[in-house]
Amino acid sequence: MPYPSIDLLAAAADGLRDRDPLAVISIPALLRGARRSGIAPTDLQKFGSREENDILNAFKVGEGSKPFLAVWNQPPQMVRRDYSGSTLQAKRTRDALGRAIFSDKVNPQTNKRTHFGLKSDAGIVLGAERPKVPKICLAAWLGRKEDVTEISDLLDWFDDEFPLDGTDLDAVYTSDIPAEIASLQRPLSVTLPTNEEILARLGVKAPVTSVPETVLAQATAATVLDDDLEWTRDVCVYTLRNPNPQAIAEEVLADLERRNIELPDAARLVRRCVTALLLGHLILQGPPGTGKTTLARALARGFRAQLIESTATSDWSPYHVVGGLRPNAAGGLSPSYGKVAQAALSCAEIVRDAANAEAAEVDRDDPALFDLNSVASTSTGDLQAAWLFIDEFNRADIDKAIGSLYTMLSSCDPEHLHDTPIDLWFETTPGRGKLWVPARFRIIGAMNDLDTSFVNRISQGLTRRFQFIHIGVPKVTGTEQVPISSELESAFAGAYASLDRTYGSALTLPVAEDLRSKLDAELQILQSVVDHLRKPNSGAGWPVGTAQIVDVLRTVQLQSVANNPDEQREALDFALADLLVPQMSFMDDAQFESFSVLFEEHSLVAAHDALRHLFNPHTLS
Structure with a gap:
């Protein structure tokens, strides 16, 4: 035979x-x-x-x-x-x-x-x-x-x-x-x-046959580190599935609405962000409290991507971004993956899991209609990728920290990524010296463009590798016919939902509509303050973010639960003094004079005193 x-x-x-x-x-x-x-x-x-x-x-x-x-x-x-x-x-x-x-x-x-x-x-x-x-x-x-x-x-x-x-x-x-x-x-x-x-x-x-299939199937990310990384070369070619900018944008907008988040010109802003992410990496820039982190999370949910969050600091180096060696318990040195390398590996594992889902379903009635880029992973839900979110992007000397990844970051095209793996120089195990980044991987950065004294500049070379989208403050204001804008109404609902999640089981909160009616006068004052801070009658304004408004309203709502109605105005005053005014550093003389008059007009004594102290700490109360 x-x-x-x-x-x-x-x-x-x-x-x-x-x-x-x-x-x-x-x-x-x-x-x-x-x-x-x-x-x-x-x-x-x-x-x-x-x-x-x-x-x-x-x-x-x-x-x-x-x-x-x-x-x-x-x-x-x-x-x-x-x-x-x-x-x-x-x-x-x-x-x-x-x-x-x-x-x-x-x-x-x-x-x-x-x-x-x-x-x-x-x-x-x-x-x-x-x-x-x-x-x-x-x-x-x-x-x-x-x-x-x-x-x-x-x-x-x-x-x-x-x-x-x-x-x-x-x-x-x-x-x-x-x-x-x-x-x-x-x-x-x-x-x-x-x-x-x-x-x-x-x-x-020869392959290892002593390890049961069930054990291999249950391998975690930590287990993968014991194996080679050559498999990441295969998964780097898969692009983001269902690349329909309009459909994704609509889902993100619906998500933001459910969470009572209002952004300036939200429809256009979200479409720009979705398009940017379909093509590459994204930086969200703007003043504090304008919703950059919230938007990043909503975008990740819209794309079915796990968002791995990190905050850049002034001591970041290539070690924090790519990786290096760190002391271990045995007195030697062990490989340690940086933020980008670890997130890229997590992304590769999710794409690989989607491939496993495909292999597990080859016996369905019509396998010809089955496609990896339209299937939900069996082990990661509906996730298609993992992304890295870097908050305070420019707090680090990001050019120095991320410089070795310049070539890789220049394109999310599969062919480019196939040719430009991350060099894991600190790995000595055969097969672990290179990590291929999936075409589905993205970096979203958020940077504060207001506190320029505390941030680093970004080179033109690095800037070219990201799309920068500015998030400002909403332009809606209160009017005579509608004294409370949709932004403040959403902020009030968001603050109430947050308070309910945190203390709803231990604190008897009024019905949202009743609390809203109870605080109507305070809301009108807050609306006037926000409108005039953002756009005073003369001179430069101050970009009060929606998140800052939510913080003020959470404080007012919490205090109003136990306080008498006569104390609600005081609660608003102290909330502005404690939460909003401290963020108004570096105001000029004209801004100080304009904002002082504003607080005096509304009898916000604590806010006025806090403003005066911020402008001149040596002033006696």
Whole structure:
């Protein structure tokens, strides 16, 4: 019962190593599917990961082991168990060559990509881009468990199992037998080569089989650190799914409305931010309290991205951003990942989990309609990525801290990221020296452009790698007909919701509508104060943020629960004095005079005294 020998398999692996995976795995899978369904390869409608997995199985070298793909690595090594086959899906649907070979369209109802088989000129396109694939090399691996008597039987088996009829794939596959195979003295073997023999012959380390599948499936992010990072190269190609700016913007706006957040010209602002994130990294800049962090979180939710939050400080260095070495309990040094590297790795793990979800669903009724970029991950909910949020972005000397990532940050294009991994110089474990950043990864920064005395400048080179969007204060004001603006109404509702979440179980709060009616007079005063601070009758104003208004209202609401109505005005006065006025540093003489008159007009004595003390700390009360 002759089978392809170990010598033939080794020579075939050499013959496949530099060939395109689409030609070695995907197209044979499609050809077999077309033959079994009796449909021409150019008309095949059901084709996806399930069919490719059948071909991948031919390259496995043990029960539960990872597929051995001799064509993708030099020297040959195994693709990770927890990322089986997903790279092929990316190559079909995301790479330019794959899109030129396979015809497909997007289903408008499901927003999923539907595969329609090969394009009519697929062979010409692929043949012009890549060297030909010897059929015998593919036949040896795909048919290594077939019982044959002559090496020519393998070619006949291949032609029968993967017919090229109705295609121009003769430009891709050749029946010529390479000299290395033709000269073999033992191309066939009376026994089937064992997996251990194959691994030893090809110089590949045997897979660990003592760890149960369930344990591997439950591996955490910390466990991944014990493995190599070569798998991140595969996941870097996946772009953000469902890239519809209008749909995402509408979801973000609805989210903000549910949370009682009002931003200036919110619809246009959110659309600009969504578009910026679809294309690259984003910086939100503006005065304190204008909602930069709140907006960043809403944008991440709209994109189904986990937001990993950090705050930059003046001592940030490349160690804090990329990583380095730190002392360990044994008295030595261990690798420590910086903010960007750790967030990028978390993002890669989420994308990988989405790939696992795809592999887990290959048996659904119509796998051809299944697409990684439209599927929810089984282990991370509906997440598609992890992003890094850096608050107080310019508190650090960010050019120095992030300088080594300049090239990587210049584009979120998959091809660019594939060529520019992060150099983890501090890693000494083989396979962990480079980290590929997913095309779904984003950095959102928030920077205060008001306290210029305490922040660092950002170079033009770094500025080019982000889109900067300014968030100002809302322009809505109180009017004679509507004395309380929509901004203050939203701020009041947001403050009440926050108070209810914090102390609702321990404190008897009035019904929101009753409390709103009770504090109507104070709200009108606060509205007048905010309007005139932002836009005084003359001179420069002060950009009071909505978050600062919420802070004042939370204080007033909490005190009003127990206070007498006569004390509500005092509660507002002290809230302004304690929360708002201290943030008005660096006001000029004209602003001081204007704001002093404003507080005096409303009999806000505490606020007036606080303002005077802030302007001149040596003034006696």
